[in-house]
Amino acid sequence: MxxxxxxxxxxxxxxxxxxxxxxxxxxxxxxxxxxxxxxxxxxxLDIGIGMMDVLTSESDLVSSDGVDCRNYGVLDGISDARKLLADLSEVPERSVIIYGNSSLNVMFDTMSRAMTHGFMGSTPWGRLDHVKFLCPVPGYDRHFAITEFFGIEMINVPLLETGPDMDMVEELVAKDPLIKGIWCVPKYSNPTGISYSDETVRRFARLKPAAKDFRIFWDNAYSIHHLYDDKRVVVLELLNECIKVGNPDIVIKFISTSKVSFPGSGIAALAASRGNLEDARRYMKYQTIGHDKLNQLRHVRYFKDMLGVxxxxxxxxxxxxxxxxxxxxxxxxxxxxxxxxxxxxxxxxxxxxxxxxxxxxxxxxxxxxxxxxxxxxxxxxxxxxxxxxxxxxxxxxxxxxxxxxxxxxxxxxxxxxxxxxxxxxxx
Amino acid sequence: MxxxxxxxxxxxxxxxxxxxxxxxxxxxxxxxxxxxxxxxxxxxLDIGIGMMDVLTSESDLVSSDGVDCRNYGVLDGISDARKLLADLSEVPERSVIIYGNSSLNVMFDTMSRAMTHGFMGSTPWGRLDHVKFLCPVPGYDRHFAITEFFGIEMINVPLLETGPDMDMVEELVAKDPLIKGIWCVPKYSNPTGISYSDETVRRFARLKPAAKDFRIFWDNAYSIHHLYDDKRVVVLELLNECIKVGNPDIVIKFISTSKVSFPGSGIAALAASRGNLEDARRYMKYQTIGHDKLNQLRHVRYFKDMLGVxxxxxxxxxxxxxxxxxxxxxxxxxxxxxxxxxxxxxxxxxxxxxxxxxxxxxxxxxxxxxxxxxxxxxxxxxxxxxxxxxxxxxxxxxxxxxxxxxxxxxxxxxxxxxxxxxxxxxx
Missing domain, CATH: 3.90.1150.10 (Aspartate Aminotransferase, domain 1)
Structure with a gap:
């Protein structure tokens, strides 16, 4: 027609x-x-129903690193769960901390932490008169909602076929120390479905923001959520790229099994440099005595490894x-x-x-x-x-x-x- | 000798x-x-081992209020879990929101929320130059650690046989608007084991702090943790007392099943007035898509009701x-x-x-x-x-x-x- x-x-x-x-x-x-x-x-949801059967009263509820998963403790999560979510995040086990049931919550927490305590010794953002964040558009409404909720000004950056407009990102972050971060969904982006090119990832790794506490919030929500087995998109792993160019602290990665196991009862993780993880642990130490390790164990026993996932x-x-x-x-x-x-x-x-x-x-x-x-x-x-x-x-x-x-x-x-x-x- | x-x-x-x-x-x-x-x-931990068997792949994973507990959603928690933890908190179901695996985390969150967003429209505490908190002593180190972590000045108040020294509490909060709250463990207090008298609870309910956003952080950690069946201590329920005297918003109650079911995998709750709950929900809406409802269902199916608990x-x-x-x-x-x-x-x-x-x-x-x-x-x-x-x-x-x-x-x-x-x- x-x-x-x-x-x-x-x-x-x-x-x-x-x-x-x-x-x-x-x-x-x-x-x-x-x-x-x-x-x-x-x-x-029915695909993963077998997960309801992996732990019973007959199960050994001690993790392979010797933790009784029923009791208090183990801030970072049990080793097997760290290993699994590290594989999912394409980083080493030491770069991962396991959290509760949702990566959205981890992202919110991370933003809240920046507001009250800054990153790695920086001035808490809540103590500053003005903080800005870059928001590739179109993007995920809940990212924007969190940012607005904390009173952070949002600046639109066009999302191209290769990822955010990096010319614009580089220019903005270099000149404006009030710009403290950027939201990214690097693979199968919400909502456009585009994935970042290698060049985009490399430019992110090399970013030189005026704000020393600038962070890339890398929401790897759909990292393994391929629709076609023969057309799997591979995105260059950012943390490693950052480490290679001596910029390890600029990125915080988020991941969860929400759309893998059960959306309400998955496990989430944060992956980052040693400095960022120590910073996160300093906070968690006050925040919790540890997340739900039985659910971590349940995931590990069910999926076994990445092949299982x-x-x-x-x-x-x-x-x-x-x-x-x-x-x-x-x-x-x-x-x-x-x-x-x-x-x-x-x-x-x-x-x-x-x-x-x-x-x-x-x-x-x-x-x-x-x-x-x-x-x-x-x-x-x-x-x-x-x-x-x-x-x-x-x-x-x-x-x-x-x-x-x-x-x-x-x-x-x-x-x-x-x-x-x-x-x-x-x- | x-x-x-x-x-x-x-x-x-x-x-x-x-x-x-x-x-x-x-x-x-x-x-x-x-x-x-x-x-x-x-x-x-072995007492509750049967909890591992209540949910299997054969179970109906839909709650009595019609929620598929595996999927996203339901900020407040499933109705049956709210009912159970409301009973545990001695308040109506409508006064309760279910959270994740630990009440410590809920307390931390509540403090963090006060820092970034205040309570019910008040100035965020993090925007104030100086905030103080009353700390009955001796008390719980993790309460104090959270308070210090957020840069809040702590003022010691002697813990008597009847609870905190209420003469001192009343005098301090009436004259100093920088005093924004007090930590309380009303029953079988950590570490002294004392429980608050009815008179103490009534005086808390009638408290008239200079700070309108003053909150009693009521940590009901040991509400049902009796050692002797025939010497159960009963503490007057504070929220109801507050409502009776027209002071409903002054208290926020915290509770969990950490030392009931499994310490790492319990469910926690916050109980408060409608105003405080709306305030909490406004925050949660950005923070999460909902807590782990399968674990809520597991608790409800296992304990059934308060008699079971x-x-x-x-x-x-x-x-x-x-x-x-x-x-x-x-x-x-x-x-x-x-x-x-x-x-x-x-x-x-x-x-x-x-x-x-x-x-x-x-x-x-x-x-x-x-x-x-x-x-x-x-x-x-x-x-x-x-x-x-x-x-x-x-x-x-x-x-x-x-x-x-x-x-x-x-x-x-x-x-x-x-x-x-x-x-x-x-x-």
């Missing part, structure tokens, strides 16, 4: 009336569909792949060539990123809602919820079934079409 | 040489004993009671009437508090260490580790066996005697 922009107003109006009828038909069904959350489906992730991929493909199929069939939207075809992660015509995203999300489809709020992928062009929409295909996604995608494309026509008619 | 203070120097010297021989004999054994930590013993606590008491009694027996036999030390006979909790002659505690702990017995550092029960009279020593009888405790107690009394004689000889 011809691009909408080439159609006469007359044709657009006819098309609109046609589409409105279709939309009304769907509305009548009173559907409740949700493509808003990067939440694993029940089928994905990879095998497990293939099962997740088998469930997720048809969902991503279904959404893409509907979008391609219904929007292909119309010039009213583009979208990503990620090789991993949890999201498809959709860009509408300028000024249409909010209206599209509102329209979809009329027909019972909940999307992530338009704007959520930008700091302060403000997408300057009002065009980005995050699509999360993981939770609904393929059948539900087919209907949801149809509602979505109808909404895109109707709002786009409206926009063109009013142009 | 006569009090040491009545003995001649000659007699003391003879006694000393005798005791030194005994001490050398014990030293030769090369023992490694530890009465330093309020840590449950292996036998206590009480039954379970009786088993802990049966293990702990002979340990407390053994220490008391040795101390009474060896130190009774000597006038060189007094100690508490708690009805619950985890500690015996020992007071030596002034200026002897550090030397006693050092002496005991010579013979392989690790005690909590003298001074640890006071802010900044400074016991002004250098006389308080915390004895933790829970972890060693009764046999080990007998030897440990003998080393301890020998150390007390030797250091006391030294002190008297140099007087």
């Amino acid at each position: 011809a691009p909408y922009s080439k159609l006469s107003k007359e044709k657009l109006k006819n098309l609109k009336s046609d589409l409105e009828k279709q939309f009304e038909e769907i509305k009548k069904k009173g559907l409740h569909l949700d493509m808003s959350r990067g939440k694993p489906s029940k089928a994905q 990879y095998e497990h992730m293939r099962k997740h991929a088998a469930i997720l792949r048809p969902k991503f493909e279904k959404v893409d199929e509907v979008l391609t069939k219904e929007l292909g060539g119309l010039g009213i939207g583009t979208w990503t075809k990620p090789l991993g992660g949890y999201f498809i990123s959709f860009d509408s015509m300028e000024g249409c995203a909010k209206a599209i999300v509102a329209k979809a809602k009329e027909a019972g489809l909940v999307m992530t709020d338009a704007g959520a992928t930008y700091p302060y919820g403000k997408d300057p062009k009002d065009c980005n929409i995050r699509i999360a295909p993981s939770f609904p079934t393929v059948e539900e996604l087919e209907i949801a995608s149809k509602i979505f494309v109808l909404s895109v079409k109707l709002v786009s026509i409206e926009k063109l008619l009013n142009a | 006569a009090p040491y203070s009545k003995l001649s120097k000659e007699k003391l010297k003879n006694l000393k040489s005798d005791l030194e021989k005994q001490f050398e004999e014990i030293k030769k054994k090369g023992l490694h004993l530890d009465m330093s930590r309020g840590k449950p013993s292996k036998a206590q 009480y039954e379970h606590m009786r088993k802990h008491a049966a293990i702990l009671r002979p340990k407390f009694e053994k220490v008391d027996e040795v101390l009474t036999k060896e130190l009774g009437g000597l006038g060189i030390g007094t100690w508490t006979k708690p009805l619950g909790g985890y500690f015996i508090s020992f007071d030596s002659m002034e200026g002897c505690a550090k030397a006693i702990v050092a002496k005991a260490k010579e013979a392989g017995l690790v005690m909590t550092d003298a001074g640890a029960t006071y802010p900044y580790g400074k016991d002004p009279k250098d006389c308080n020593i915390r004895i933790a009888p829970s972890f060693p066996t009764v046999e080990e405790l007998e030897i440990a107690s003998k080393i301890f009394v020998l150390s007390v005697k030797l250091v006391s004689i030294e002190k008297l000889l140099n007087a």
Whole structure:
């Protein structure tokens, strides 16, 4: 079909009336569909159900390093769990501390720690009048929410196909000592699905910020969340790159098994240089007597090693792949060539990123809602919820079934079409 | 035997040489004993081993309020867990939020939150030049450590038989708006074992601090940790008292199952007024997507209700009671009437508090260490580790066996005697 922009107003109006009828038909069904959350489906949870059986009252609850996992203690986590999450983080065991059930919590804690105690002896950020953070956009709303919650000013940096615009990052951090950090999702980024190039990682490792306590918050949320076994993306490991160029303290890596084992009951980890880990331990020593080691043991006994984790992730991929493909199929069939939207075809992660015509995203999300489809709020992928062009929409295909996604995608494309026509008619 | 203070120097010297021989004999054994930590013993961990079997891959992992406990979500915790920990806290379910594996972590978080965001709209404490906290002494070293870590000045308040010296508390908080809170362990206090009187609780409820964001940090660590079934101490419930007198927001209660189920893998809770809970939720919303609900479900399915918990606590008491009694027996036999030390006979909790002659505690702990017995550092029960009279020593009888405790107690009394004689000889 011809691009909408080439159609006469007359044709657009006819098309609109046609589409409105279709939309009304769907509305009548009173559907409740949700493509808003990067939440694993029940089928994905069932993959790991065997984890419920690995520890029983008959099990040896002592870890291989001799710790009774039921009792207090062991701030860093049991050795086997450190080893597993170190492998997952592509760093040595000594570079990892295990935390509780969520890496979001570790990121929040790390930000909170910077506010009250700084990093490695720096002035606590909360004692400064003004602190800024770089936010590659579009990005993850919860990163932005944490940053805003602590009163830190956010600066948008465009996320390119190769990662954040490094020319801009380098220039900004070199000249402004108030810029204290940057959020990164280096692989299968939320929401665009892009992965950072080797060159981007190397430039991050060589970054020379004016602020000595500048930190790269490296959220490795989707490091092993490939959709295609034969198209696995490899991102250069940053900590090692930083060490190689004598810049070991600039990065803090975060990882968890939330979307590997169970989202509510995984284990999380922080990986960083020795200096950063000592800094983190100094804090943890007051914060806790140790995280849940039985759950660490449960993970280790269940997965055994990275091969076990990879095998497990293939099962997740088998469930997720048809969902991503279904959404893409509907979008391609219904929007292909119309010039009213583009979208990503990620090789991993949890999201498809959709860009509408300028000024249409909010209206599209509102329209979809009329027909019972909940999307992530338009704007959520930008700091302060403000997408300057009002065009980005995050699509999360993981939770609904393929059948539900087919209907949801149809509602979505109808909404895109109707709002786009409206926009063109009013142009 | 006569009090040491009545003995001649000659007699003391003879006694000393005798005791030194005994001490050398014990030293030769090369023992490694530890009465330093309020840590449950292996036998206590084994009581709850059935908890490892309540959830399997065959279990319904959906809570009674319809939540798949494996997935993301539910900030407040599942309803059944809230109910159980509300009962444990003696408050309604609506007054409780469930957290992760440790109440220490919740207390730390609450302090950190006050530093970065204040309470219910107040100025963040970290933005103030000076903040003070009242610390009943002797008290819990980790409370003091958290307070010091956040740069808050600590003011000692004597802990009487009825609780903190309320005349002093009332006077201090009324006149000084920099005093923002107080640490309390209302039942079977750490380390003295005393419990607050009804009058003390009522005076806390009626407290009128100059600081509007003053909070009582009510650490209910030992609320059901009775040693004697027939001598259970009941402490008046504070939140309800506060509500009755129109002062609902002044208290934040903390509780956990760390010394009920497993110390490393329990569940914790915060109980407070609606205003305080809303405040806490506003923070949690950024901090986490929810705590470990499978562990919540595991606790609920295992204990079922408070009767189940009480039954379970009786088993802990049966293990702990002979340990407390053994220490008391040795101390009474060896130190009774000597006038060189007094100690508490708690009805619950985890500690015996020992007071030596002034200026002897550090030397006693050092002496005991010579013979392989690790005690909590003298001074640890006071802010900044400074016991002004250098006389308080915390004895933790829970972890060693009764046999080990007998030897440990003998080393301890020998150390007390030797250091006391030294002190008297140099007087």
